[in-house]
Amino acid sequence: xxSFIFIFLLTIIVGMLATWVDxxxxxxxxxxxGPPWFQPFADFCKLMGKETMVPSGVSQMVFLGAPxxxxxxxALVSAILLTPGAGFVGDIIVVIYLLILPSLAVMxxxxxxxxxxxxxxxxxxxxxxxxxxxxxxxxxxxxxxKAGSILFSAVHGIxxxxxxxxLAFLAALLAVQAKLGVVPFDIAExxxxxxxxxxxxxxxxxxxxxxxTRAMLYFVLPxxxxxxxxxxxxxxxxxxxxxxxxxxxxIKNTNPRLRTDQAVRFFWGPxxxxxxVGFILALMGR
Amino acid sequence: MLNKLFKWGLKKxxxxxxxxxxxxxxxxxxxxxxxxPKFDVERLGIVLVGSPRHADVLLVTGVANRQTxxxxxxxxxxxxxxxxxxxVGSCACSAHMFRDSYNVxxxxxxIIPVDIYLPGCPPKPEAMIDAIVKxxxxxx
Numbered sequence: 001x002x003s004f005i006f007i008f009l010l011t012i013i014v015g016m017l018a019t020w021v022d023x024x025x026x027x028x029x030x031x032x033x034g035p036p037w038f039q040p041f042a043d044f045c046k047l048m049g050k051e052t053m054v055p056s057g058v059s060q061m062v063f064l065g066a067p068x069x070x071x072x073x074x075a076l077v078s079a080i081l082l083t084p085g086a087g088f089v090g091d092i093i094v095v096i097y098l099l100i101l102p103s104l105a106v107m108x109x110x111x112x113x114x115x116x117x118x119x120x121x122x123x124x125x126x127x128x129x130x131x132x133x134x135x136x137x138x139x140x141x142x143x144x145x146k147a148g149s150i151l152f153s154a155v156h157g158i159x160x161x162x163x164x165x166x167l168a169f170l171a172a173l174l175a176v177q178a179k180l181g182v183v184p185f186d187i188a189e190x191x192x193x194x195x196x197x198x199x200x201x202x203x204x205x206x207x208x209x210x211x212x213t214r215a216m217l218y219f220v221l222p223x224x225x226x227x228x229x230x231x232x233x234x235x236x237x238x239x240x241x242x243x244x245x246x247x248x249x250x251i252k253n254t255n256p257r258l259r260t261d262q263a264v265r266f267f268w269g270p271x272x273x274x275x276x277v278g279f280i281l282a283l284m285g286r
Numbered sequence: 287m288l289n290k291l292f293k294w295g296l297k298k299x300x301x302x303x304x305x306x307x308x309x310x311x312x313x314x315x316x317x318x319x320x321x322x323p324k325f326d327v328e329r330l331g332i333v334l335v336g337s338p339r340h341a342d343v344l345l346v347t348g349v350a351n352r353q354t355x356x357x358x359x360x361x362x363x364x365x366x367x368x369x370x371x372x373x374v375g376s377c378a379c380s381a382h383m384f385r386d387s388y389n390v391x392x393x394x395x396x397i398i399p400v401d402i403y404l405p406g407c408p409p410k411p412e413a414m415i416d417a418i419v420k421x422x423x424x425x426x
Contacts (some may be wrong), residue, residue, distance in 0.1 A: 043331070045290065045292055045294065048292065049296070052366070196337040
């Protein structure tokens, strides 16, 4: 119990610092200065103190419960990944299922908001999830096949150094970029287009919980990639985590946003092709 | 103690929603100037948000004409407490040269309570930053 609380707090703190690094690097690349290091914590404290406004006529349970579903998903995944020696049979599959929960929470919250712009944001998120889950699963299956089992602890070596592992890593990295809702796949919360998208009616503590879940995903998802592709938890873990985070921020800052149909075509076309080729190479033993 | 934490958070991260009540867009351009690399208010934690429900500060520009006046009141009601309203530009402060025009409904401060008046046509970005600093001083 105590270790779960510790891991929860660690995920929150490291995740928020990761979102700060993202904002700071983006600002620097745009010749700006960017926010100070405590900015995500200040945002969280401020949002927790604002009043919660619930639109009239919505189902209060769904509207207020959706952020908690997302938080539960992210927290459980961080517990499974980071508790030492807590692997169980099938934990990779459980993590894949749990990682859908944050996106599901955004979809639920947007649909429950009784607002056409929120419904639009929610439907865009649904289309995005439909598109990236396929290559993501193929990439994870590649690693599971190479390891020969469905346990995290059975993944040995450094899969990314083989041909199949490299292709699978690239596909999984792009899928993670879309899971985090980062440019070029941030169509679901495209501020300039649909005025904050699915979260348009959220204010105060529920919004704080949504942003907290997103910050936790900034820590959990690269950790997931490191444990599958880059050789797991060892002394080099911080370096590997920073490397994956750097790749995500790099892709973010060098690309424009894709439209929904372009993103779906991209994931179902080249990325799935790449992941499939990687899987076939793994079947052949390379 | 939690109150102090909240006040610290409010000072360090003000989220701004721009409510244009039929402005000529001059003030709006100057507001966008603040987000560009030259002035960069993001280093103060200020972010332009897309929904009034995410905002702390309502930046009102323009003269409230008959069409936008009830909508401005609706927008003001949708911003969660605690909130600050800044009337940016001389038109928002007092209807300026349009005060006798046929479609001006009321001055903005008769529709919603205004906390800070920022005259100018348009006000310079430095004046806007000065207004923001004054708000930060008012938050106790």
